[in-house]
Amino acid sequence: MKIDGRQTRSIWVEQDGASVGVIDQTVLPHRFATLRLASLDDAVRAIKTMQTRGAPLIGAVAAYGLWLALGADASDENLERAYAALLATRPTAINLKWALDEVMAAVRNRPRGERVAAAFRRAGEICDEDVAINQAIGRNGLRLIEEIAARKKGERVNVLTHCNAGWLATVDWGTATAPIYMAHDNGIPIHVFADETRPRNQGASLTAWELGRHGVAHTVIPDNMGGHLMQHGLVDIVFVGTDRVTAQGDVCNKIGTYLKALAARDNNVPFYVALPSPTIDFMVNDGVAEIPIEERAPDEVTLMTGKTKDGRIEAVQIVPDGSNAANYGFDVTPARLVTGLITERGVIEASRAALAKAFPERIERGAKSKVQA
Amino acid sequence: MKIDGRQTRSIWVEQDGASVGVIDQTVLPHRFATLRLASLDDAVRAIKTMQTRGAPLIGAVAAYGLWLALGADASDENLERAYAALLATRPTAINLKWALDEVMAAVRNRPRGERVAAAFRRAGEICDEDVAINQAIGRNGLRLIEEIAARKKGERVNVLTHCNAGWLATVDWGTATAPIYMAHDNGIPIHVFADETRPRNQGASLTAWELGRHGVAHTVIPDNMGGHLMQHGLVDIVFVGTDRVTAQGDVCNKIGTYLKALAARDNNVPFYVALPSPTIDFMVNDGVAEIPIEERAPDEVTLMTGKTKDGRIEAVQIVPDGSNAANYGFDVTPARLVTGLITERGVIEASRAALAKAFPERIERGAKSKVQA
Numbered sequence: 001m002k003i004d005g006r007q008t009r010s011i012w013v014e015q016d017g018a019s020v021g022v023i024d025q026t027v028l029p030h031r032f033a034t035l036r037l038a039s040l041d042d043a044v045r046a047i048k049t050m051q052t053r054g055a056p057l058i059g060a061v062a063a064y065g066l067w068l069a070l071g072a073d074a075s076d077e078n079l080e081r082a083y084a085a086l087l088a089t090r091p092t093a094i095n096l097k098w099a100l101d102e103v104m105a106a107v108r109n110r111p112r113g114e115r116v117a118a119a120f121r122r123a124g125e126i127c128d129e130d131v132a133i134n135q136a137i138g139r140n141g142l143r144l145i146e147e148i149a150a151r152k153k154g155e156r157v158n159v160l161t162h163c164n165a166g167w168l169a170t171v172d173w174g175t176a177t178a179p180i181y182m183a184h185d186n187g188i189p190i191h192v193f194a195d196e197t198r199p200r201n202q203g204a205s206l207t208a209w210e211l212g213r214h215g216v217a218h219t220v221i222p223d224n225m226g227g228h229l230m231q232h233g234l235v236d237i238v239f240v241g242t243d244r245v246t247a248q249g250d251v252c253n254k255i256g257t258y259l260k261a262l263a264a265r266d267n268n269v270p271f272y273v274a275l276p277s278p279t280i281d282f283m284v285n286d287g288v289a290e291i292p293i294e295e296r297a298p299d300e301v302t303l304m305t306g307k308t309k310d311g312r313i314e315a316v317q318i319v320p321d322g323s324n325a326a327n328y329g330f331d332v333t334p335a336r337l338v339t340g341l342i343t344e345r346g347v348i349e350a351s352r353a354a355l356a357k358a359f360p361e362r363i364e365r366g367a368k369s370k371v372q373a
Numbered sequence: 374m375k376i377d378g379r380q381t382r383s384i385w386v387e388q389d390g391a392s393v394g395v396i397d398q399t400v401l402p403h404r405f406a407t408l409r410l411a412s413l414d415d416a417v418r419a420i421k422t423m424q425t426r427g428a429p430l431i432g433a434v435a436a437y438g439l440w441l442a443l444g445a446d447a448s449d450e451n452l453e454r455a456y457a458a459l460l461a462t463r464p465t466a467i468n469l470k471w472a473l474d475e476v477m478a479a480v481r482n483r484p485r486g487e488r489v490a491a492a493f494r495r496a497g498e499i500c501d502e503d504v505a506i507n508q509a510i511g512r513n514g515l516r517l518i519e520e521i522a523a524r525k526k527g528e529r530v531n532v533l534t535h536c537n538a539g540w541l542a543t544v545d546w547g548t549a550t551a552p553i554y555m556a557h558d559n560g561i562p563i564h565v566f567a568d569e570t571r572p573r574n575q576g577a578s579l580t581a582w583e584l585g586r587h588g589v590a591h592t593v594i595p596d597n598m599g600g601h602l603m604q605h606g607l608v609d610i611v612f613v614g615t616d617r618v619t620a621q622g623d624v625c626n627k628i629g630t631y632l633k634a635l636a637a638r639d640n641n642v643p644f645y646v647a648l649p650s651p652t653i654d655f656m657v658n659d660g661v662a663e664i665p666i667e668e669r670a671p672d673e674v675t676l677m678t679g680k681t682k683d684g685r686i687e688a689v690q691i692v693p694d695g696s697n698a699a700n701y702g703f704d705v706t707p708a709r710l711v712t713g714l715i716t717e718r719g720v721i722e723a724s725r726a727a728l729a730k731a732f733p734e735r736i737e738r739g740a741k742s743k744v745q746a
Contacts, residue, residue, distance in 0.1 A: 029693035193699075196674070198571060198595035201691055208696040220698040222571035222674055223596050224629025228704035231631070231661050256597025258604070262635040288604050301569070301595055304677045306689025316679025316687055318574055320402035323581040325593040326566075331601035 001167045001174075001181055003032070003213045009172050011052075011060050011127060018071065020064045022052045025168060029209035030307040037061070040069035040082050047089040047096075050200070054169020055243045056130050056276055059099030062086045063123035066103045070119050074112040079104070091292045092252060092330050093243040098278040099126055127171045133276040134173035136344035141179025141239065141274060142186070144347070148236045149188045156189040156217070158236045160226055163197045163254035164206035165241020165274060175274035176239040177210070179342070184216045192218040193235065195226060197254060199301045199327060223256050227263040238264050238271045239342075245273070245280045249335030249350030250287025255328055261337040273333075273350070274342040280355060282362050287332035294329040301325035374540045374547075374554055376405070376586045382545050384425075384433050384500060391444065393437045395425045398541060402582035403680040410434070413442035413455050420462040420469075423573070427542020428616045429503050429649055432472030435459045436496035439476045443492050447485040452477070465625060465667045465703050466616040471651040472499055500544045506649040507546035509717035514552025514612065514647060515559070517720070521609045522561045529562040529590070531609045533599055536570045536627035537579035538614020538647060548647035549612040550583070552715070557589045565591040566608065568599060570627060572674040572700060596629050600636035611637050611644045612715075618646070618653045622708030622723030623660025628701055634710040646706075646723070647715040653728060655735050660705035667702040674698035 001008065012021050019038040026049065027033050035051055037043050043065030046052045052061050069082030083100055090096060106122035107115040148157045165176035173181060183190045192211055197203035204220045211218040221229070229235050238260060244252040251257070251273045264271035284290045302325050303315045319325060338350035348354040356363050374381065385394050392411040399422065400406050408424055410416050416438030419425045425434050442455030456473055463469060479495035480488040521530050538549035546554060556563045565584055570576035577593045584591040594602070602608050611633060617625040624630070624646045637644035657663045675698050678688045692698060711723035721727040729736050 029696075030690075196571065196691075198569065198597055204692045204696075209693045212693055212696055218696065220674060220692045220696050222628065222700075224571055224627075224632065224704075225699065225701055227631040227635070228628060228666070228701050229699075231705070254597075255595065255601060258600040259597065259632040259636055262600070262639055263632055266635055293601070301593060304679055304689065304691065306677055306691040308687060308689055314681060314687060314689055316677065316681055316689055317403075318569075318677065318679040319577045319593045320582045320585050323402075323577075323585055323591065323593050326598065327595075328598055328601050331597075332604070 001172060001210065001214050010057055010168050011064070011171055013124070019068070020061070022046060022061065023168065024051045025053055025206060026051050027313065029205045030313055037064070037068065039072065040065055040085065043068060044085050044089055047086070054164065055093035055095040055241070055279060056170040056175070057168070058090060058093055059095035059278065060123070060127050060130060060171055062096050063099045063103045063126045066100065066107070067116065067119035067123050070107065070116045074115045079107065079115070090294065092294045094281040095278050102126060130171040130276060131173065133344040134170055134175060134178045137175055137274050137276065137342050138173055138178030138182045140347050141272065141342045142182045144237060144270070144272065145179055145183045145188060145190065149183070152236070154189070156191045157183070158191050158193065158234055160193040160195070160229065160235045160238045160260065161207060162195040162203065162240050162257050162260055164202040166207050166210045168206050168210055169241060175241040175276060177207070178274065179239065180216060181214060184214070190216065192216060193226070193229060194218050194220050195223050195256070195260070196220055197256065198223055202254070226260050230263050230267040230269050235269050238269060240273055242273050242275050242279055243330060244284070244287070244291055245275055245341065246284045246287045246291070247282045247355060248285050248352045249338060249341065249355060251333040251335070251338055251350070252287055252291045252330050253333065255331050258331040258333045261333040265337050270339040271337060272340050272342050272347070273338055277343055277345070277359055277362065280359060280362065288334065291332060293331070296327045296329050298325040298327055301327050374545060374583065374587050383430055383541055384437070384544055386497070392441070393434070395419060395434065396541065397424045398426055398579060399424050400686065402578045403686055410437070410441065412445065413438055413458065416441060417458050417462055420459070427537065428466035428468040428614070428652060429543040429548070430541070431463060431466055432468035432651065433496070433500050433503060433544055435469050436472045436476045436499045439473065440489065440492035440496050443480065443489045447488045452480065463667065464665045467654040468651050475499060503544040503649060504546065506717040507543055507548060507551045510548055510647050510649065510715050511546055511551030511555045513720050514645065514715045515555045517610060517643070517645065518552055518556045518561060518563065522556070525609070527562065529564045530556070531564050531566065531607055533566040533568070533602065533608045533611045533633065534580060535568040535576065535613050535630050535633055537575040539580050539583045541579050541583055542614060548614040548649060550580070551647065552612065553589060554587060557587070563589065565589060566599070566602060567591050567593050568596050568629070568633070569593055570629065571596055575627070599633050603636050603640040603642050608642050611642060613646055615646050615648050615652055616703060617657070617660070617664055618648055618714065619657045619660045619664070620655045620728060621658050621725045622711060622714065622728060624706040624708070624711055624723070625660055625664045625703050626706065628704050631704040631706045634706040638710050643712040644710060645713050645715050645720070646711055650716055650718070650732055650735065653732060653735065661707065664705060666704070669700045669702050671698040671700055674700050
């Protein structure tokens with residue numbers, strides 16, 4: 001999408017042809033800085049520290065991470081080592097494993113001399129596919145916005161979103177934001193309530209930043225506020241992204257998503273989840289019971305980073321000395337609370353039957369890998 | 374309650390006999406400072422800036438505020454002016470109006486020469502009554518904790534709370550925290566998940582502080598986390614306070630409370646609201662439609678104050694330049710989501726019938742003032 005008029009993707013191959021560039025998302029919204037990833041270690045570190053984040057983007061970075069690893073050493077041993085190191089960076093998002101498996105399939109059984117080029121090609125395809133998928137998600141979600149806009153007759157459409165499922169979390173367009181950007185670009189008056197999304201504030205720091213840079217009207221709200229807004233008719237629709245959707249349609253996403261789904265249900269506000277199909281994990285059914293939830297360092301809760309009056313970036317402690325904090329990264333919204341899944345193949349019900357019908361080839365592949373395992 | 378072993382109330386008459394002292398709650402948890410309120414203006418400012426806050430404590434401060442005003446000028450005109458100024462400080466909590474009306478009733482129709490002493494006496498009674506009420510709430514809520522403790526056979530009891538309904542919000546004991554302190558003092562192993570409570574972080578800065586100083590085990594969690602904890606059986610019971618309960622049992626409390634009530638209902642976790650009876654507003658029925666919700670300055674959302682590494686208190690900006698923020702202070706939890714109300718007269722259903730039965734004299738008084746109006 002655009003940064004103050006300039007078209008930008010969240011990941012690109014650097015001019016040297018031997019490294020990739022990403023936006024350092026840990027210093028947004030106060031600074032715009034980019035990172036050059038020139039080795040497997042660079043890619044692992046960027047994902048682990050969340051300098052680069054967002055389920056689809058992590059997949060893209062991991063794909064290029066395998067390419068970088070093969071560039072240094074194209075042996076089977078190094079390939080396996082790199083695959084394991086990248087897979088271990090983050091436990092919850094399934095796109096990571098999907099992308100690694102895609103590159104693996106592209107390079108395995110090839111002579112060493114061809115592996116680097118094959119990995120590079122597949123990583124690039126993964127990026128382009130992500131953009132195409134998000135555009136399709138955007139077109140499918142746009143219809144939902146258009147319906148509301150028609151009903152509201154020129155009044156602005158209010159969307160609530162949680163965390164950042166924006167273009168920064170993908171290669172371009174975003175998942176939850178793709179319909180929003182398309183509506184805005186088409187002249188529909190649209191306004192986004194961006195949940196702050198504690199503890200890492202991706203809503204306040206990333207979603208607000210990218211919406212602002214592209215020119216979309218938005219208001220940052222504390223995570224506590226969405227229920228009140230819905231009770232008072234101030235939210236027309238909720239769009240969120242996801243890190244993993246199970247075979248039965250349960251949705252794992254940034255911690256706090258479940259609370260917004262409950263509020264949406266209680267107030268008859270439609271609650272949609274936007275996802276590229278690589279986010280579906282057909283091997284998992286019950287999201288609450290089965291998906292591993294990442295626990296991160298307590299200092300993400302106890303410290304808050306921002307910009308001081310004189311422009312310095314500083315972290316301040318916001319809990320008493322001696323108080324502990326817990327930091328679960330994700331929660332699971334049961335399928336029963338989801339109005340629909342916006343996929344590249346259309347808006348479908350969050351159910352086993354609808355997912356299987358929309359992505360039959362994934363079911364077959366899943367069954368095959370179960371037999372092999 | 375205790376601050377590192379020393380028994381403390383949140384408000385006291387200073388040794389000069391002409392002013393009251395309160396704890397400055399805007400610099401907690403990083404500094405402990407007290408404020409001397411020597412005039413009506415001091416009291417108004419302390420409430421408005423939230424240096425002193427919490428529905429019951431605001432009532433106590435406002436009662437002493439009338440006393441301070443009368444000390445300067447005991448005329449009817451000044452009494453009315455002071456009443457209006459104090460009433461206008463905060464719009465949502467009903468205890469404020471209740472306490473002002475109590476002092477008004479005590480001084481009105483008295484000769485000017487007796488008014489100061491009468492106001493002082495009634496303000497002191499309001500404080501002592503608040504302590505007695507909270508102790509009764511504590512005893513009633515303690516039984517709920519004891520039942521859980523008996524069932525869990527020595528395993529720790531996990532309570533989730535939102536915002537600060539602790540002793541800092543009252544004169545002593547707190548409302549939601551009174552049962553917790555009593556359980557702790559009685560040797561029941563108890564642990565509190567304290568919601569951070571954005572945007573003002575009263576959970577992270579005040580609840581965590583007072584629990585820690587009294588020695589109660591606790592963990593600060595982002596507001597987003599409670600649903601996940603409940604899904605995984607990590608919360609035995611929820612205790613919150615309230616700023617106003619309607620005649621039909623709707624509960625107005627700090628923004629975000631409603632989301633926790635929804636999660637509690639969805640996971641069969643008991644959700645209790647602790648309240649002194651002055652918090653009940655028998656003149657209001659439908660909380661969502663009728664209670665005025667305070668909107669506060671956006672910079673409470675966009676700026677975050679904390680302690681830097683070198684010990685300075687600093688505010689940092691956490692949203693992009695140019696992004697707006699909304700800041701509603703409270704939301705309303707419909708009575709249907711409330712397991713029970715813990716009052717000084719027992720644990721009762723959140724319903725019109727149960728409230729009327731428990732506080733019949735308030736219904737009569739309400740009917741009388743309706744006729745007079």
